[in-house]
Amino acid sequence: MPTISAGPEIERLIQLLARLPGLGPRSARRAALFLIKKRELLMAPLAAALQTAIEKIAVCRICGNIDTQNPCTLCTDPRRDDSAIVVVADVADLWALERAHAINARYHVLGGILSPLDGIGPDDLSIAALIKRASDPAVKEVILALSATVEGQSTAHYITDLLHDADVRVTRLAHGVPVGGELDYLDEGTLAAAIRSRTPF
Numbered sequence: 001m002p003t004i005s006a007g008p009e010i011e012r013l014i015q016l017l018a019r020l021p022g023l024g025p026r027s028a029r030r031a032a033l034f035l036i037k038k039r040e041l042l043m044a045p046l047a048a049a050l051q052t053a054i055e056k057i058a059v060c061r062i063c064g065n066i067d068t069q070n071p072c073t074l075c076t077d078p079r080r081d082d083s084a085i086v087v088v089a090d091v092a093d094l095w096a097l098e099r100a101h102a103i104n105a106r107y108h109v110l111g112g113i114l115s116p117l118d119g120i121g122p123d124d125l126s127i128a129a130l131i132k133r134a135s136d137p138a139v140k141e142v143i144l145a146l147s148a149t150v151e152g153q154s155t156a157h158y159i160t161d162l163l164h165d166a167d168v169r170v171t172r173l174a175h176g177v178p179v180g181g182e183l184d185y186l187d188e189g190t191l192a193a194a195i196r197s198r199t200p201f
């Protein structure tokens with residue numbers, strides 16, 4: 001990154017910001033300047049929030065969610081349905097489903113998906129823990145909320161095979177026409193999947 005005419009502390013701030021996803025050197029400089037201008041209003045509260053996060057944030061020992069309590073809020077919530085576990089690749093997917101108020105069940109975060117090319121095998125993911133959780137008699141359904149990519153689907157197949165002897169129904173997300181989507185804008189793969197997973201009207 002080209003150096004700027006500022007003190008090393010400010011350069012360090014810019015370099016760290018530039019490591020955030022979606023921020024390149026230029027946006028990082030803009031963000032740093034914005035923070036510096038809003039020292040009292042934004043920078044100090046942000047620094048305090050980061051410090052609190054460092055002290056309190058933990059990975060849930062049951063589901064792998066990130067929270068300030070362990071087990072996490074979702075695992076300890078008595079109003080959640082114990083009979084279904086929604087399996088996601090990452091915490092971001094869990095948060096997306098929660099934002100959508102999609103389902104009131106429990107979750108399990110794999111921590112990635114199987115990817116032989118990247119050297120990510122079953123032991124690198126939280127799969128054994130999932131199979132153990134699914135053997136609990138209270139669990140009736142495992143919902144595989146994984147991406148519709150080759151890796152996502154092969155991870156789904158792998159888990160489905162392991163759950164073969166467990167007394168659970170294994171389901172996956174429907175693939176198809178997005179809500180509000182127009183047919184002639186869809187790619188062929190999505191359209192073909194939508195026809196294959198058609199439902200009674």
Ligand code: ZN
Pocket residue numbers: 060061062063064065071072073074075
């Ligand atoms: Zn949890």
